[in-house]
Amino acid sequence: MQETPLSELIQQRIKKLDTLRSLGIEPYNGTFEPSHSSEQIHKEYGELEKEQFENQTIEVSIAGRIILLRDFGKAVFAHLQDSKGKIQIYLRKDILGDKFQLIKNLDIGDIIGVSGRLFRTKTNELTIEVHNFEFLSKSLRPLPEKWHGLKDIEARYRQRYVDLIVNPSVKETFVKRQQIIKSLRDFLEEEGFLEVETPMMHTIAGGARAKPFKTYHEALDMELFLRIAPELYLKRLLVGGFERVYEIGKNFRNEGISTKHNPEFTMIEFYVAYKDYNWLMSFTEKLLSYIVQKVCGSLQVKFGDYILDFTPPYKKISMYDALKERGVPENIFKDAELARKWALEKGIDIPKESSLSKVLDEIFKEVVEPQLIQPTFIIDYPVELSPLAKRKRDNPELVERFELFIAGREIANAFSELNDPIDQKERFLQQLEERLKGDEEVPELDEDFIRALEIGMPPAAGEGIGIDRLVMLLTDNQSIRDVILFPLLRPEQK
């Protein structure tokens, strides 16, 4: 039988595993109590001079993965990597005695625990002179090359565990992701918000306009949808008397995959009773500048070719003024036909049967959005595009809504929440007509939500922020897959 070369490499390692077992060593059974992490060692002893190590004995123990081996026959250097860094270890035959022979069975990728004494080498590198070591896990598969790492993008996503081992910046991204979410929670907690959990399985997929994933509950014999947004449940909590609530969690949308879209993505939505979108804009400025300062240590952040400046206040401009600013003639704002003609002349693709608002929205996406690099609030959208937002008090054709754009991307969407049950029901019914025309993205009428509004919801402002996109901005990643540990991919073919 012909061996493939990979299994040849694996066989060689299994042989070493067998050798260890024949010597009474079980490389998968151990536990280990390290005295230090590599980070702690560098922090505590990184300043000490060579002589200072010679005058005293500093004993440490540490566990980690071998990521580099340099064998000199009777002495071996290796690099041990643990969760936050790495450190060099030095193994000598005259110190380890018989145990030194075991190193023949050591491979790059193995996880070991070592104990010994700190010193500095001739070239002044802080190193552990190993007095004892044990196998904690034998690696049977070779790791990628030490210098170039794992570059193949598909392999990096499919085998994120390998990516994390060999590409240190990946780890940093996900540590930063957690810091962003933590500082978000800290900020909201400080502001008196309650974190809640609402259902991810909905009988009606409402709160946004998107194609949902379908699933099925056997015992109740009932079709369910993975939620596309938590909005309608969080508003029910406002009705129930919570005044400041938020939820951080996954939303699921059965739509295309791109560098800006993953079918499951993380959102925060938060709601504040008795406030409106004006209050929310300055709140958003405070919240973002808090997070950015905390996580990046500065309000200026490099993203691709841009330096993004999160120093408040952010530019604020109405959707129509933004269009005007980009040279869109005012006379098309009231006339669907003129607007469509103008768009077509500019080569903007408009779906058939689009209303005036939709055409203007398309033009906006094409002409304005990519230009919004520094944080910018776009405010006052047409009512038709925003069925859950409150009408502007002085212009019922518009709603009190803003979207925050940064680096040409929509990062947040917020409005003064519509709490008039009659207006809300009318707008739902209006939408339903589109559903009857075959628009799958319009949800069914949520009668219970209307009932809740009829009980009475306080005036409130609410906002959603795409966490993945925010993480992209603050970690300088251009693809959403680089900020999601396991992005969705087709199954690997054998």
Added chain:
RNA sequence: GGGCCGUUAGCUCAGCUGGCAGAGCAGCUGACUCUUAAUCAGCGGGUCGGAGGUUCGAAUCCUCCACGGCUCACCA
């Protein structure tokens, strides 16, 4: 879903207008007790993504398929 590009050793990559499938790292054998991508000598390792086709001859040209990347569309 459309367009463009990619897929060669475990990893990173060469391989020109068709003519014996290569390098570095990793691996194996040996030497070496302070290396920093250690060094030196030797060795093994390939269904060139898959299936067809053209040809005396295909990693290379053509067709289809799979997976991926970028991009457009949809969306956050």
